[in-house]
Amino acid sequence: MSRFVELNLALILFLPWFAILGALFWLYPRRPRNPARKLFDAVSLAVSACAFVLAVHWAHLHAGRDYGAMWPQILATSLGYGVFLAVLALAVVLRWRWLRGVKDYRE
Numbered sequence: 001m002s003r004f005v006e007l008n009l010a011l012i013l014f015l016p017w018f019a020i021l022g023a024l025f026w027l028y029p030r031r032p033r034n035p036a037r038k039l040f041d042a043v044s045l046a047v048s049a050c051a052f053v054l055a056v057h058w059a060h061l062h063a064g065r066d067y068g069a070m071w072p073q074i075l076a077t078s079l080g081y082g083v084f085l086a087v088l089a090l091a092v093v094l095r096w097r098w099l100r101g102v103k104d105y106r107e
Contacts (some may be wrong), residue, residue, distance in 0.1 A: 010056050010077040018049070018084065027087060040098070044091035051087045056080040095105050 022045050055089070056076040063072035 006073070007057060007060055009054060009073060010080050018052075021088065023033065025092065029099070032099065037099075040095060044060075044088065044095070048084050049088040050089070052080045053082040055083040
């Protein structure tokens with residue numbers, strides 16, 4: 001396996017699931033759908049994806065091979081997925097707090 005594919009295998013395998021989570025994050029709640037909300041959602045998704053890639057690459061560099069050749073992939077996948085979900089969950093909470101004060105959100 002090439003080094004590029006090895007480093008990005010977790011991203012390749014998780015792309016369909018990340019697309020589903022990203023679409024749900026983007027679509028709900030449906031209101032308000034103003035430019036500020038669209039920008040917040042786009043930045044949140046981009047930060048989540050970047051944090052995932054950084055976590056995966058960090059884990060590959062720091063995983064000890066004492067536990068076998070698969071350990072770096074296992075650690076990278078687990079850590080990357082957790083980081084992606086943590087950033088997206090933080091974005092959901094921040095967005096909820098922000099939108100709580102918007103009148104159109106409650107209707």
